[in-house]
């Protein structure tokens with residue numbers, strides 16, 4: 001019986017509509033394959049042993065909570081998390097969580113809020129919120145693979161060094177990282193950052209399995225996953241591609 | 246001014262003749278001609294207006310209050326069609342004004358969209374403002390909930406000095422408005438722990454933070470969402486003691502609710518024919534306003550007892566002998582969870598039809614489906630005979646149910662909404678109950694199908 005351990009960071013502070021769908025998806029997809037997935041949470045002031053973790057999830061939020069989280073991450077969890085990412089710990093960071101894992105958040109007055117620097121990326125606020133359905137190609141998941149989701153963000157994120165951080169996907173429909181360069185999200189080792197907020201994994205089972213396979217490979221040297229029927233997953237994914245792609 | 250009024254009235258008349266219940270155009274035209282039309286009409290009401298705003302429960306609270314006012318023998322102006330933007334409210338006033346522009350009513354009861362509150366406050370100068378709750382709802386419409394709260398907070402400072410704020414003590418986002426409010430504040434809340442949970446791990450989207458200092462609040466009790474008993478250990482902000490409070494609740498499933506409310510004017514046992522714990526809060530808001538307006542206890546009792554559910558909010562339909570159906574709008578996790586709870590309490594065999602659209606009026610983002618507790622349905626899987634999903638996002642709904650732990654074989658997706666409704670109705674056997682849960686625009690579509698099939702024509706008109 002294989003067991004995986006997921007750490008959900010700041011669930012009380014970094015949470016937006018439907019984030020919970022990602023955790024539900026990872027839990028179910030493990031359970032259907034006889035894998036036990038345990039979930040613990042860690043918030044302000046709590047330290048985390050990332051060497052015992054197999055997966056990390058950081059959600060999104062409105063901007064209000066960010067300074068609090070920045071301060072806590074810097075103090076109690078940041079260095080250990082960054083080290084674990086170097087050791088190929090799979091991480092899914094969404095929205096504000098994605099921004100936190102970049103190098104910094106730049107305000108118009110040139111003040112900077114430092115980030116963890118996992119991704120070679122910086123974020124600045126934009127004029128209009130970028131909102132709507134997103135369809136993107138994601139070659140990392142296989143040829144002709146796509147990602148579908150919904151974005152709603154004020155921040156514009158720019159990838160600084162292509163050699164260190166690649167985009168997760170290229171948008172067909174939607175704004176992506178900044179509405180300009182056609183990129184969406186970021187990937188460094190097994191850490192993924194994205195603006196596709198809320199229930200991203202349910203309709204993108206290939207991405208869920210990408211994370212699980214890497215977690216299994218890291219823990220058990222065997223990342224094989226039994227295939228699942230994925231009937232509703234595929235239908236729901238395809239319906240979004242058809243409508244908005 | 247009169248020209249504006251007559252133009253507005255003419256448009257209302259034409260609309261009626263054409264069979265439209267058009268609500269915003271007459272007001273818009275009247276305001277174009279005379280921008281101060283609403284201020285002029287609303288300014289004549291002797292007891293002033295009460296504005297009711299917040300994310301959930303505006304319509305229901307306003308209707309309950311209107312029923313209490315009517316039972317007290319007073320006359321009122323009430324935007325009962327649910328047109329809660331400034332044009333629609335102007336239309337309501339144009340409709341009740343006499344030909345010479347006289348508004349001969351005692352009280353105004355105005356349900357107002359959150360974003361419209363600042364403008365309405367400056368034009369109408371309400372005597373009371375009721376704030377029900379602030380739930381994350383259709384975030385893509387407002388950007389962020391925080392902005393909405395700040396908007397209302399600012400508007401409160403522009404109220405007339407004698408105005409009273411009637412606030413939900415159990416919602417920290419609403420109670421936060423109290424200490425900043427320049428005038429008198431009356432709080433309402435639930436004291437009894439006959440309902441709810443001490444489980445503090447239930448997650449809610451960013452609304453369980455102290456709005457003053459940003460730290461997480463400590464809860465000793467949750468009712469639902471972020472509603473409960475809380476304190477902020479960091480800055481000392483805490484739930485105010487409500488002057489009007491519910492001290493006992495009995496949930497009677499489909500049959501509704503019985504509860505006891507303690508007010509400065511006395512302690513009253515009351516009942517509602519409508520299920521759903523959230524209706525306790527709607528009733529509380531209406532009762533608190535009634536107490537503030539010094540309406541008699543008898544009117545409160547009769548008004549609430551005679552109150553019927555507004556359209557789509559757990560409406561009961563009769564489809565034939567021994568065949569029951571409930572129709573309930575779902576639009577956010579909190580309201581949806583209450584509907585699911587009512588459904589789970591229903592003991593008999595039942596069927597479920599869920600209709601999810603993502604048109605502008607529904608909210609383009611349907612992420613909230615994953616925050617609603619559809620897992621609770623898995624607990625009653627056996628008496629749940631069929632589940633059909635439909636609508637533009639019917640496949641997302643089917644997927645949500647599959648991950649909610651419901652047997653995949655029991656879930657069907659029907660792409661054609663009309664067929665889905667027709668088949669669901671034809672399927673019900675005697676003794677079974679059909680629950681129909683649509684989002685807003687799907688609700689309108691369901692209504693059209695039901696009318697076409699001759700079921701309770703126009704039952705949604707009040």
Ligand SMILES: [Zn+2]
Nearest residue numbers: 455458477480
């Ligand atoms: Zn505080």
